Amino acid sequence: MKVTPAWREWGRTALGLLYPGICPVCRTEVFPKGAPGRFCRNCRQEIVRIRPPFCRICCEPFPGEITSSFVCPRCSGWKYSFDFAVSPALSRGPVRETIHRFKYGSDITLRRPLARLMRSALLDPRLKGVPWLLVPVPLHPRRERERQFNQSVELARSLASLTGLRWLPALKRILFTESQAGLEREKRLQNLKGAFAIHRPVKDREILLIDDVFTTGATAEECARVLKRDGGARRVAVLTAARG
DSSP states (O other): OOHHHHHHHHHHHHHHHHHHHHEEOOOEEEEEOOOOOOOOOHHHHSBOOOOSSOOOOOOOOOOSOOOOOOOOOTTTOOSSSSSSSHHHBOHHHHHHHHHHHHHSSOOGHHHHHHHHHHHTTTTTTTTTOOOOEEEOOOOHHHHHHSSSHHHHHHHHHHHHHHHHOOEOEEEEEEEEEEETTTTOOHHHHHHTTOOOOOEETTTTTEEEEEEEEEEEHHHHHHHHHHHHHHHOEEEEEEEEEEEE
């Protein structure tokens, strides 16, 4: 019988009830017992947190003494369909390794530490007190069959359980595209034209689009465009586990 990611998660969860939690990065024990999926103290200290100052649109951090809200050169003059993007950390070190093992190593249990990391980003004043509807970025059915799960769905589901927010698969992917890796933003946008469609109505809802990594914003842009134009969403913000 083929062992699916869901069965692997069930097995790891059962073990977590019997043994101390294990750091997803360095595999050292993390206490308290029965709390798997937490970063150990050393790995937490290596996480590169995104702190002000950062671009108010794409969340890219900038060094210096910028004290007021600002837009970075990349976003200046570019009109996005999403309102803004937020990430708790850069895709470096422990966070990058965890996302890679989660996404490509089919270790579905790693959605927990990543969702906890994402929850910390909800302290952003722009996100607080809003009844966001969590909408995961969809995978094409072919890609989902290959991977056996959608990492964005797993993150949305875990974040919903941590926060009490609702999640909804409001989008579907109708066009299969090759990997976006290595493409510039304009080519990524062109590659994704017509790739998404509305699956569930979101009229007048405030959407928090969920994905693993924000890089150029091309995926978020196309998803937000469809959510607003075809789904009637009032507002679309983006929350990812990391900023590329």
